[in-house]
Amino acid sequence: MRKDIAVIFDFNGTCIFDGKYHNAAWKAYCEELTMQKLSEADVDAFIVGHTAKEILEHFVGYELSDSMVQQFSEEKERIYRNLIAKENLELAPGLETFLNFLLLAGIPRAIASVADLANMNMYFERYNLERWFKWENVVIGAGNIPLKPHPDLYLAAIDKLGVAAENCLVFEDSLSGVEAAYVAGVSHIIAVIGDSWRTELEKKPGVYSMIHDFTELNPENFA
Numbered sequence: 675m676r677k678d679i680a681v682i683f684d685f686n687g688t689c690i691f692d693g694k695y696h697n698a699a700w701k702a703y704c705e706e707l708t709m710q711k712l713s714e715a716d717v718d719a720f721i722v723g724h725t726a727k728e729i730l731e732h733f734v735g736y737e738l739s740d741s742m743v744q745q746f747s748e749e750k751e752r753i754y755r756n757l758i759a760k761e762n763l764e765l766a767p768g769l770e771t772f773l774n775f776l777l778l779a780g781i782p783r784a785i786a787s788v789a790d791l792a793n794m795n796m797y798f799e800r801y802n803l804e805r806w807f808k809w810e811n812v813v814i815g816a817g818n819i820p821l822k823p824h825p826d827l828y829l830a831a832i833d834k835l836g837v838a839a840e841n842c843l844v845f846e847d848s849l850s851g852v853e854a855a856y857v858a859g860v861s862h863i864i865a866v867i868g869d870s871w872r873t874e875l876e877k878k879p880g881v882y883s884m885i886h887d888f889t890e891l892n893p894e895n896f897a
Contacts, residue, residue, distance in 0.1 A: 687866070
């Protein structure tokens, strides 16, 4: 594998296939807010694919400030973490093998995720991510950094790795994430669709390959 490249991973939906747990947490929390049961049709229409602000404002029925969105979202994330703790959710198939390959090859690695600090701390503890990632090379959705599709998360990760954007390989599962990486200057993006089945990602600028999970990767292709 080339020694002048670096690999950046999105996390949720890419490194772990946890979409159903986020949806379940939103469903449970919105039921608490509204004191009404939500149907699967409600989840599909008003939760799946929507931002936290969109979800919350729909169910509470009025506009929320950013601080209120953050406060409500933290409650939803607490429910999400409890759900994850009850399940034996593993890393995406083939990811551990691929990360070991990158480690042995000496390829720099980073995470660029919209996850908050509490969630990322949980992921590091649950999956022993320190085996492959230095904490200083993890960029998360904390503080005032603009989230995807803004390029800032990826720009920060690229800067931490000290590699030119054109020499970075990104793994992403979302439309906003792909856009963020591309605007940051990354033109080698692999779409991971095992959790989302967003086949339309293959046509997005910067995406040159699409995989369901990491078992489909052949290290020889990265030489």
